[in-house]
Amino acid sequence: MARTADVAELVDRARAGQPRAVARLISLVEQAGPRLREVARALAPFTGRARVVGLTGAPGVGKSTSTSALVRALRARGERVGVLAVDPSSPFSGGALLGDRVRMGEHAGDPGVFIRSMATRGHLGGLSWATPQALRVLDAAGFDVVLVETVGVGQSEVEVVALADTAVVLLAPGMGDGVQAAKAGILEIADVLVVNKADRDGADATVRDLKHALSLGRREREAGLWRPPVVRTVAATGQGVADVVAAIDAHRDWLVGRGELERRRTRRAAGEVEAIAVARLRAGFAGRVGGAALEALARRVAAGELDPYAAADRLLAGPPDR
């Protein structure tokens, strides 16, 4: 398919705003084939410009609607927006159940918007390993903002933060009160908190609880750094969405002013590099020792004949003596 010349050409076409070239590059990244490194190399010089915003929250808070409303607001001020919807569905089906077609909705046909669902395919680490690379594609293609939307509460959020410049956490009245949010560790990773469906009963209480929980948590933060604002929205009508954009902008300014943006991006890159290195090591010993050896060791561990540390020693020591 894509020969060496083609990768450079694809990058040119993606940068010229051709959505098919963007899609093709992301596919090359997702397939993790022999061209992956070549694509990564070709993209690198053009990366580092996009603002990366992570959006997360439990199912039912209105993430897709909020993403769509944010895209609309950003488009209204002329920015090109890429969306990566990370769908941690199923190690079994390996696929996103709601496809990009459903999500595109009003943005279909707008060349300034590119939306892609990324299935995580059950890889450990929550966010697909391919997501950072797809992010690089959108960044290199010149999108001003990349929104990374993830389903989930808990570990995924931590990884959204690792990936994003600004982490937006969505809650809704009655399902994300202060204590529950605190339980999920959500407050400490949010740069911007959004209470969506703010026209519903209980919105005031949710905002109050969140602010209270934030005031408790803040004491534990080192110094009085960034204070995550709590914004009310009704994403379905667009109410409050401008405030979310303003909060994201304010956080961006804060990041830049404190030199924190570079630190976050270096941390994100370090995570990427480490993940690639670990994957390579893992593939190396899986290839050397063979899946059969791991299976045999795992059987002995399951039977209580061997503890998992001793099994790991044997796995790393290579093939058994003959």
Add this chain to the structure above:
Amino acid sequence: MARTADVAELVDRARAGQPRAVARLISLVEQAGPRLREVARALAPFTGRARVVGLTGAPGVGKSTSTSALVRALRARGERVGVLAVDPSSPFSGGALLGDRVRMGEHAGDPGVFIRSMATRGHLGGLSWATPQALRVLDAAGFDVVLVETVGVGQSEVEVVALADTAVVLLAPGMGDGVQAAKAGILEIADVLVVNKADRDGADATVRDLKHALSLGRREREAGLWRPPVVRTVAATGQGVADVVAAIDAHRDWLVGRGELERRRTRRAAGEVEAIAVARLRAGFAGRVGGAALEALARRVAAGELDPYAAADRLLAGPPDR
């Protein structure tokens, strides 16, 4: 603290039903100190007996209440129950915000129940690496059932499945309708689906949506294997909890009858062994190359001077030429 002799003694005391010995062993595991391997070795011969049940669902579905109700039901038939509540809070605070004291409630002082919160401390992989080892402690200590409760939807669920014999997924009316559940990939990993708060408006619709979504998903499953039942509960009053226990038992019988239990447990052990091996490799190259080298490479990646694959090559190649 615990000398070699002490570890054997601790295991004996844990097996004799002393909760302080159980707690001490879990602490040794959590601290990941030099005694970790020794503890793992001492536990291995006694493992493989406990039934492992994973419980998961979004914040607000009533997981803690459901766990407590399940513990009550299992205790009523004379089973000893261990609970590991995995709290993916915060890589920052590193702690469970709701302590074991809050959870213990009615079970405090019952020697047949042991409850422990595990903080994941932001480790990649969602479930704390320590959780499988804590599970081994409870298994070896002779608990008949170990409930692993996790907050979260998404990646955590996948890992609960990897860990548990039976995965119970909790939903509540109005926040986990069929489409949302499908989006979160929750249906495909559930062995038992529970609609809690079934006395609320919308419970019928949630059950109906779930059954509909299951009927769609089932076509994609290989063969007509286990059909996850949908059980209604009001955990706060105990209503329906006996049905959940019956469903867990039925799934267990199915697992045993199909030889699937051994397969799941081997897969779980394989995951453990692989995770330990990878952690060791990672520590190895981190030590060899040094965090400073990763940081320097990450800076160049963040600046677009280097792609992350090339950076990983250099990381793995060791110290730069002088």
